[in-house]
Amino acid sequence: MSKETDIPELPKEITPQSQDFGRWYIDVVRRAELADYSPVKGCMVIRPYGYAIWELMQQGLDRRFKATGHVNAYFPLFIPQSLLMKEAEHVEGFAPQVAWVTRGGTEELEEPLVVRPTSETIIGPMYAKWIQSWRDLPILINQWANVVRWEKVTRLFLRTTEFLWQEGHTAHETAEEAQEETLRMLGVYKDFAENDLAMPVLDGRKTDSEKFAGAERTYSIEALMGDGRALQAGTSHNLGQNFAKVYDITFQGRDKSLQYIWGTSWGVTTRLIGAVVMVHGDEGGLILPPTIAPYQVVIVPIPRGNWRETVLPRAQAIRDELAGRGVRVMLDDRDSQTPGWKFNEWELRGVPLRLEIGPKDIEKSQVVLARRDTREKASAPMEGLAAHVERLLATIQRTLFDRALKFREEHTATADGYDEFKTIMDGRPGFVISPWCGSAACEAEIKAETQATIRNIPLDSPPADGKACLKCGAPATAHAWFAKAY
Numbered sequence: 001m002s003k004e005t006d007i008p009e010l011p012k013e014i015t016p017q018s019q020d021f022g023r024w025y026i027d028v029v030r031r032a033e034l035a036d037y038s039p040v041k042g043c044m045v046i047r048p049y050g051y052a053i054w055e056l057m058q059q060g061l062d063r064r065f066k067a068t069g070h071v072n073a074y075f076p077l078f079i080p081q082s083l084l085m086k087e088a089e090h091v092e093g094f095a096p097q098v099a100w101v102t103r104g105g106t107e108e109l110e111e112p113l114v115v116r117p118t119s120e121t122i123i124g125p126m127y128a129k130w131i132q133s134w135r136d137l138p139i140l141i142n143q144w145a146n147v148v149r150w151e152k153v154t155r156l157f158l159r160t161t162e163f164l165w166q167e168g169h170t171a172h173e174t175a176e177e178a179q180e181e182t183l184r185m186l187g188v189y190k191d192f193a194e195n196d197l198a199m200p201v202l203d204g205r206k207t208d209s210e211k212f213a214g215a216e217r218t219y220s221i222e223a224l225m226g227d228g229r230a231l232q233a234g235t236s237h238n239l240g241q242n243f244a245k246v247y248d249i250t251f252q253g254r255d256k257s258l259q260y261i262w263g264t265s266w267g268v269t270t271r272l273i274g275a276v277v278m279v280h281g282d283e284g285g286l287i288l289p290p291t292i293a294p295y296q297v298v299i300v301p302i303p304r305g306n307w308r309e310t311v312l313p314r315a316q317a318i319r320d321e322l323a324g325r326g327v328r329v330m331l332d333d334r335d336s337q338t339p340g341w342k343f344n345e346w347e348l349r350g351v352p353l354r355l356e357i358g359p360k361d362i363e364k365s366q367v368v369l370a371r372r373d374t375r376e377k378a379s380a381p382m383e384g385l386a387a388h389v390e391r392l393l394a395t396i397q398r399t400l401f402d403r404a405l406k407f408r409e410e411h412t413a414t415a416d417g418y419d420e421f422k423t424i425m426d427g428r429p430g431f432v433i434s435p436w437c438g439s440a441a442c443e444a445e446i447k448a449e450t451q452a453t454i455r456n457i458p459l460d461s462p463p464a465d466g467k468a469c470l471k472c473g474a475p476a477t478a479h480a481w482f483a484k485a486y
Ligand SMILES: [Zn+2]
Pocket: 436, 437, 438, 439, 442, 469, 470, 471, 472, 473, 474
């Protein structure tokens, strides 16, 4: 038996969300043709429809990176063992997940290579060569790449052994500039998530036990999925001078003294596609925000009478007009499928707006528009149709954000005491904000007892003065967002 036969068949029906959210998620991802399992354990195939979403995400992010002064470059996939091993915390954090190359062709390598799990350790030595003086700073480089982390348990898009991402790596003259950059990019991620993905996020600082291996401070954006579990959607790290000291990245300062640079790194991954599925999807399948939908509008002609002579030319003219205005539109004129089948199919695949046109509509000089988000169906006059469609797409984008925000607000609670906290965590998933003393021991005990972790500490944390840690009762230093997470 070949390995391929281990890949389960595509599901015919989608498991109801209410019955098994995890199963529903996988069914939607596979059935909507976003991704599939592959013959390589733990690795996925991103199918054309899923990859088109990734390309639109890349465009939205890349535009923002460039607008904030960043440029793209590319560094090697392989990292010599000795370079990875230099930063102790980093090694400890990543070594258990690293894939090794020990042979090239028939030759044993003198020095084993690792497949990059992230690129600080290959970029650091290059920055050490490129940077001489304060005049060379800042360096603001981003890389679009794949990375490999050997995962034991995987799930399409959310956790796979190989995944696609972008990683920004910057070098600065001062600690203040590095901190500004770290928060600027966190802001870019938040803006992208909320405006392009219609996904509200909580931004804040990670606790020491959850920060990136080798970073001084890690910040994250956290989103709430449809089952009430949180998902880390992006991270931005202030690396301080840790990597600079290890890789000897120095520059001559304005006062002629030799100084170490201040670094940052930040990344988001194809995991965001999974987040979009879980934030917006429903029993009918995927719902895509128009900004990242490969097809924003699908036109389904109703085949009655001599429709190829009457309906089809009108449908083509509408398609051309919409496409001419920059709307991503697809005309599904396949003879092989019925309109009903097409309605279902494009609903399942999350197309925001369906445009139906038949002989009767042409008589009345109108079309029928069906929204995927609300499932509302209404006729619209042919006159001014393109502008109407554009307005509707903007409305759908906004409605999806508002709906997700309302869901998050309904699933957010405050708990000052531990009993109350446990009751909420047991009964109703979602975010809970609670006072915390800052101790890693308390954090670990809470996790062991309730499975809830600290997602982050809000940047604008309400003052915790006079409050007691929900676990140990010691004076609280901050409020923290808790949730069960992916
Ligand atoms: Zn405590």
